[in-house]
Amino acid sequence: xxxxxxxxxxxxxxxxxxxxxxxxxxxxxxxxxxxxxxxxxxxxxxxxxxxxxxxxxxxxxxxxxxxxxxxxxxxxxxxxxxxxxxxxxxxxxxxxxxxxxxxxxxxxxxxxxxxxx
Amino acid sequence: xxxxxxxxxxxxxxxxxxxxxxxxxxxxxxxxxxxxxxxxxxxxxxxxxxxxxxxxxxxxxxxxxxxxxxxxxxxxxxxxxxxxxxxxxxxxxxxxxxxxxxxxxxxxxxxxx
Numbered sequence: 001x002x003x004x005x006x007x008x009x010x011x012x013x014x015x016x017x018x019x020x021x022x023x024x025x026x027x028x029x030x031x032x033x034x035x036x037x038x039x040x041x042x043x044x045x046x047x048x049x050x051x052x053x054x055x056x057x058x059x060x061x062x063x064x065x066x067x068x069x070x071x072x073x074x075x076x077x078x079x080x081x082x083x084x085x086x087x088x089x090x091x092x093x094x095x096x097x098x099x100x101x102x103x104x105x106x107x108x109x110x111x112x113x114x115x116x117x
Numbered sequence: 118x119x120x121x122x123x124x125x126x127x128x129x130x131x132x133x134x135x136x137x138x139x140x141x142x143x144x145x146x147x148x149x150x151x152x153x154x155x156x157x158x159x160x161x162x163x164x165x166x167x168x169x170x171x172x173x174x175x176x177x178x179x180x181x182x183x184x185x186x187x188x189x190x191x192x193x194x195x196x197x198x199x200x201x202x203x204x205x206x207x208x209x210x211x212x213x214x215x216x217x218x219x220x221x222x223x224x225x226x227x228x229x230x
Contacts, residue, residue, distance in 0.1 A: 045221035102211035107159030
């Protein structure tokens with residue numbers, strides 16, 4: 001079974017500063033994907049960034065980057081130049097590679113990020 | 118905008134009743150998954166439908182059932198509602214062949230009283 005753990009229920013950061021959200025996971029799989037999703041008050045889950053486990057290079061998407069440590073099963077999200085619109089619940093998620101169809105997502109309990117002016 | 122819409126947005130039901138939640142996916146998205154998100158928790162996988170057949174199920178009882186239709190819409194049905202069924206229900210669809218991105222709807226907030 002796969003488990004995802006987010007140990008920070010809440011984080012806050014001042015606008016324009018950098019913040020890092022932590023995530024650890026447990027799996028016996030070797031081929032999988034890791035994701036960070038953002039859920040604003042509108043409730044719609046939005047993909048922030050994706051990492052393939054077989055890639056050693058850390059994924060980046062504009063202000064968002066990850067630190068993927070496969071041996072340690074750690075997958076943290078760094079948000080640079082934080083903006084007020086980044087305020088949301090952030091979920092770390094795991095998905096086993098399944099081939100042709102979308103796999104099942106395993107989510108952590110989330111970290112509520114607040115960006116203040 | 119993900120192109121995935123869910124209806125209704127909010128719903129209040131009485132314990133013991135039955136409910137149907139609906140999801141409309143983007144054209145061509147032949148995989149749809151349903152998740153239950155209890156207050157303060159991460160989403161939990163209920164089941165997935167692929168080409169109108171159930172293709173995997175999480176730890177949910179049989180009173181949770183679903184349907185997927187050829188027009189890329191789907192339903193989640195819950196019978197004999199319990200108070201603990203109160204949650205946000207999310208559907209997510211994906212492109213065919215190797216898609217790893219799930220496109221989520223905005224969810225249906227179900228309250229059981």
